[in-house]
Amino acid sequence: MRRCPAARLTALLLAGTVLVSSFPASATIIDDRYKPYRAVSDVTGDLRIEGSPALRKYVLLWSEALMATYKGVRAASRFDGDAPAAAALTDGDIDIAAMSREMNSAEEGRFRDAHGYAPTEVRVGVDVLTVFVNKDNPLDCLPMSKLRDAFSAPSVTWGDLGATGNWAAKPVLRLGYRPGSSEAGFFAAKVMDGQSFASDMKTFDKSSEVVDRIGKDEGAIGYAPVGYRTGREKSLRLSTDDGKCILANQMNAYRRDFPITRFLYMYVDKAPDTPLSPPVREFFTYAFSLDGQKDAALAGYYPLPYVYSGQEIERLGLKRLD
Template sequence: MKRIGSFLGALAVSLTATSAFAIDIDSRYQPYQPTTGVSGSLKSIGSDSLNNLMTLWAEGFKAIYPSVKIEIEGKGSSTAPPALIAGTAQIGPMSRPMKAAEIDAFEQKYGYKPTQVRLAVDTLAVFVNKDNPLSCISLTQLDGVFSKSRLSGSPNIVTWGQLGLTGEWASKPISLFGRNSASGTYGYFKEVAMVNGDYKDTVKEQPGSSAVVQGIAADKFAMGYSGIGYKTADVKAVPVAGRDGKCQEANQRNAYTGAYPITRFLYAYVNKNPSTALDPLRGEFLRFVLMQDGQKDTVKDGYYPMPYVFAQEELAKLGLN
């Protein structure tokens, strides 16, 4: 899987005025303009990481089109492809790209591939309790903490002292929280931080990102991972060092330049026949998401807006600009 830096590195020069902490929206984004003929029902099935964001987008869209009904179910990215194939969902949000087998199954039924739409940018954060003094962790150390395979060559890391903490922390075991295997977040963390190794049996797998964060907030000695949009005041995101050894904070600048090593796009997939236009309901919903209104909701939920040029590429792909 290509990481986001290979797509976004060229944008670094455009971020010289961007704060490392504020989340900015490109001034070229224009407000969404309502149109006529938009009605009906949409069902979204897929990523839990996108659950809150899909809800915000749906609420904003329904404020413009009150007769539209939108139902959202977020139980994990792996639930999106079968729902799109079966026709039980019209939008499949995913926190990872579809796998080759999922694309093949879709194409076998419809004769063309599903259409991937990039909607937002996320730094997959490594969270600890707000009282934890840990100031940085490397990908290799994360492999040692979370993986029983340790394919990076890391030693087995089980206590906070092995990460350099002293005093009361030194001998305390690291309590691990993570997502379940239906989650795209589970798979992406496994790929990038664990070199596709296997998770330790001690990882407490949670059905949703908010449950991961709640577990860490309630356990002083816990560590876990989820999308940055689920950060609360009770946890902190630890800077992560990539293979170059440089600690990088999970922020917009580092996401866009690819400096933060666990950065990704958040997607939606739709069933779009290449020879026909999208119906008005799906088309206008995706247009709303990829314009100023939807990207403001992205920021409100704690994720990073799509770089403007990429949003225009997605709209063009859908025949919407």
């Protein structure tokens, strides 16, 4: 994964004046070096996107903005998962594969065998899963090893996780997502170290349902995208091997300090020295505009750092808006 040293990224991120936008109940910062999108002429055609449910909001917001701007653009999308999207891009059935992970070597190899060149990878945003507990919970920080125990051990009390007094004997109510969901897979990859989720974990389809239940049950613990805070719960800081407690916030996500952080990706079939089709070109031009990054915040994710967006624009053969 391409990375920028933390100190340099911090300086680059804070180099310009920033614009404050809003998650459902928290604030995010959008670098105002991003410029508003400007419509161009003669953009028509179909735009076919398939991918992970994790990028559903991105895809819908950006494609709907494109269709509202260009009446001759028809966008269609489906969200059956990462692997089907990679296969569909290789087969030429779609224009964009929206993925919650990087293509693996087998997927990229099949694309190379079919086309003679690699798919073009584009980072479009930063996703963070926050560990939430009820606002009355006395814990503030949890080691990653205890977080794994909280979701895998057969029976866990809050005393096992470090709480004392009246909280020590309280059972832990584990909340998560249905098996096969993008959120469950992301959390398992970052936290579970190969262990299975406990059989008594209650699962939900929507992040709002997870967070709502945490706010109502003082013994609950769960995880959800950072944008779903409501004020009836609180985020736990997480500590890794060095013992430092890290809060889930925008800067820690950009530095990759918070352990449950990932980039979100889109892949396109771009032959060398061949321009993108007008609908695909304007989809990404909008995505890397101020308007597109506001949509990213509305979708519950952190915008892509401005310095990274320049790399993606160059990779796509596009020009930065001015």
